[in-house]
Amino acid sequence: MTQVKICGNTNGGDALRAKELGADFLGFIFCESKRKISLDQAKEIMSAVGPFENFVGVFANQPKEEVESIVLELGLKWLQFHGDETSRYCQYFTEKQWNVIKTFRIKDAMSLKRIDEYDVSAFLFDTYSRERFGGTGMPFNWSIIGHKPYVHEKLFLSGGLTVNNLAQALEQLKPFAVDVASGVEKSPGIKDYLLLEQFINIAKGKKHTGASK
Numbered sequence: 001m002t003q004v005k006i007c008g009n010t011n012g013g014d015a016l017r018a019k020e021l022g023a024d025f026l027g028f029i030f031c032e033s034k035r036k037i038s039l040d041q042a043k044e045i046m047s048a049v050g051p052f053e054n055f056v057g058v059f060a061n062q063p064k065e066e067v068e069s070i071v072l073e074l075g076l077k078w079l080q081f082h083g084d085e086t087s088r089y090c091q092y093f094t095e096k097q098w099n100v101i102k103t104f105r106i107k108d109a110m111s112l113k114r115i116d117e118y119d120v121s122a123f124l125f126d127t128y129s130r131e132r133f134g135g136t137g138m139p140f141n142w143s144i145i146g147h148k149p150y151v152h153e154k155l156f157l158s159g160g161l162t163v164n165n166l167a168q169a170l171e172q173l174k175p176f177a178v179d180v181a182s183g184v185e186k187s188p189g190i191k192d193y194l195l196l197e198q199f200i201n202i203a204k205g206k207k208h209t210g211a212s213k
Helices: 012-021 039-049 064-074 087-094 149-154 166-173 193-203
Strands: 003-006 025-029 055-059 078-081 099-106 122-127 155-157 177-180 185-187
Touching: 003 193, 012 025, 012 039, 012 193, 025 039, 025 177, 039 055, 039 064, 055 064, 064 087, 078 087, 087 099, 122 149, 122 177, 149 155, 155 166, 166 177, 166 193
Parallel strands: 003 025, 003 177, 025 055, 055 078, 078 099, 099 122, 122 155, 155 177
Antiparallel strands: none
C-alpha cells in the first residue's frame, strides 16, 4: 500500500485531519516557501495532532547547525533536504541516526546523474523550477525515472500530483510514497478536506467519490 506524505502543513486543524484520514507523514517547511512556518507554529501543530511518529522537517541549503537545532527542538525523526545538498552533507545527518529524504528536482535525465552518491533513507522527486525549490503544482515527465527501477522502492513521488492524475502515477511508477501540498489545497497552506480525503483514499486503494469540480 502506498504511503502518503501531506506537506506544507501550516495549522493544527489541517494536520490533524490529514492524520485522521490516514496520512503516514506530515511535512513542515522551514525553508523559503509560501508555506514556511516557525518553530513555534510547528510545536502548536504537533501538539494539536498528538502522538505521531513521522513528522518531516523540510529544509533547503541551510547550515547544518540551523537544521540540527530545529530538529532537536522538535524531536523530529525525518529530515527532507530540498536544495542542492551534497551526499556528504546528508551523510552528516544519517550518521546521527536521522532518516533523510533527499530531493531531486527533475528537469531531464541528467537530473539523476548523481543519485548513486547518496546513501539516504529515501528519495523525493519533484518538478524542476528555476524560480523556487518546490510547490510548482506541475508534474514532471515520469518516463525519465523509468530506467531506475531500484529507486521506486524508496521513492517519494511529488510534483503536481492531484486526485486527477494520482491513480495513473501509482500504476505507472509504483512509488513507495506520494507527496502532495498544492494538490490538496484551497489556498497556499490551507487544505481542502474533500481533496485531502480523496487523495489519501486513492493512494490507499479505497473507494473515492471522484475529483471535485
